[in-house]
Amino acid sequence: MTNYPEGLQEFIEKAGWGDARIEPIPGDASFRRYFRLRRDPERNDGAATAMLMHAPPPEEDPQPFLNVAHWLRDHGLRAPSIRAEDPKAGWVLTEDFGDDRMREWIDANPSGERAAYEAAIDTLVQLHRKPAGPFPPYDMATYQREAALLTEWFAPAQGLDVDAEGYVAAWNEVLAPMIERDEQTVTVLRDYHAENIMLLSGERRDAPSPGAQGLIDFQDALAGHPAYDLVSLLQDARRDVSPELEAGMLDRYRQKADPGPEFDADYARLGAQRNAKIVGIFTRLHRRDGKARYLAMIPRVWRALERDLEHPALEPVSRWFDANIPAELRDRSGAFEA
Known part of the structure; x- marks a missing residue:
């Protein structure tokens, strides 16, 4: 059974993704963890997937990521849109860019x-x-x-x-x-x-x-x-x-x-x-x-x-x-x- 960080379910429920399937994504960062959320694609906003980042303080601080993402999008660059955020708890939910690097x-x-x-x-x-x-x-x-x-x-x-x-x-x-x-x-x-x-x-x-x-x-x-x-x-x-x-x-x-x-x-x-x-x-x-x-x-x-x-x-x-x-x-x- 996957050991999810404390507060994950509460955060995604507030973000409107409480019914999503949670898929851990392997990573090399020491404290950050990533998850892909999947849900019914017929939802009103049309998004079937989203990316969830957990960057827990004090080891991590997601605020710089949020600042740069907002700046890039405001200036016409293709950073992922931010769907929900709670930087004090280390949670950020973003648009899913998929797997094609x-x-x-x-x-x-x-x-x-x-x-x-x-x-x-x-x-x-x-x-x-x-x-x-x-x-x-x-x-x-x-x-x-x-x-x-x-x-x-x-x-x-x-x-x-x-x-x-x-x-x-x-x-x-x-x-x-x-x-x-x-x-x-x-x-x-x-x-x-x-x-x-x-x-x-x-x-x-x-x-x-x-x-x-x-x-x-x-x-x-x-x-x-x-x-x-x-x-x-x-x-x-x-x-x-x-x-x-x-x-x-x-x-x-x-x-x-x-x-x-x-x-x-x-x-x-x-x-x-x-x-x-x-x-x-x-x-x-x-x-x-x-x-x-x-x-x-x-x-x-x-x-x-x-x-x-x-x-x-x-x-x-x-x-x-x-x-x-x-x-x-x-x-x-x-x-x-x-």
């Missing part, structure tokens, strides 16, 4: 990969034409805190005694020109990739077109640089994106958004920063949380990081990596030990 759709429709990424780029273009939402800034302190995950987790896992102060100084030197320019600030979803984009066409999984795209997992949104979500999408830690596809999608973005002469340098800056962070996060997930499956993704992240470090704008950080992380540990082979 961009990643699995591409796996089943490899010939549609380019079209799916074009649609994802166009969604970012649409988002970046809006003023930044009322979210905290993606500032130097945040960039540094994230980049430091590499020295805090990956370096000790490899038995390395690295120059942590020099690492901070290198990132300051690399990121300061971008931050000081402050040319364009947009809403940054922060985890915009093929596993967080839902396909909403309503067609079969083997349909020839990827259809409309829905956004999920955006609760950590900040106001920052437009290149960040492009890095998330095109240097995906979870699936291979060919250099040719990456270059083609960047060209598409440039043509539609006209991001300015420093865009390529900033894309490399944020690519290196994000990939350094992810190497640290995936190492932490293995060593602290016992989630070894993330180790298989680290070589892909290192390959993207190495490409980013080749840009002249990354020279101080590249020099630090050469002095502190031996080449054999900058994993390109797939054999990661932590």
Whole structure:
């Protein structure tokens, strides 16, 4: 028998879904739990299913998710509609986007990969034409805190005694020109990739077109640089994106958004920063949380990081990596030990 969180039935009854069948959805979050609700499709509102999230305080706080969801929908982006909420108790009932994630759709429709990424780029273009939402800034302190995950987790896992102060100084030197320019600030979803984009066409999984795209997992949104979500999408830690596809999608973005002469340098800056962070996060997930499956993704992240470090704008950080992380540990082979 499923052990449902306390208060679940009371919440869905108040939301008008008390007669629904409850289906737990497996997840990897430590405290958040998800359920799909199914009921008679002949109900007045026509909705046969809904998604129920339980993000219980104090470990979780669903209010940021609600804030971003409302902002996105108010500005014409396809976030799920909110059907009911009780953030103090950790409950949120949303529209159900179904099960067709961009990643699995591409796996089943490899010939549609380019079209799916074009649609994802166009969604970012649409988002970046809006003023930044009322979210905290993606500032130097945040960039540094994230980049430091590499020295805090990956370096000790490899038995390395690295120059942590020099690492901070290198990132300051690399990121300061971008931050000081402050040319364009947009809403940054922060985890915009093929596993967080839902396909909403309503067609079969083997349909020839990827259809409309829905956004999920955006609760950590900040106001920052437009290149960040492009890095998330095109240097995906979870699936291979060919250099040719990456270059083609960047060209598409440039043509539609006209991001300015420093865009390529900033894309490399944020690519290196994000990939350094992810190497640290995936190492932490293995060593602290016992989630070894993330180790298989680290070589892909290192390959993207190495490409980013080749840009002249990354020279101080590249020099630090050469002095502190031996080449054999900058994993390109797939054999990661932590």
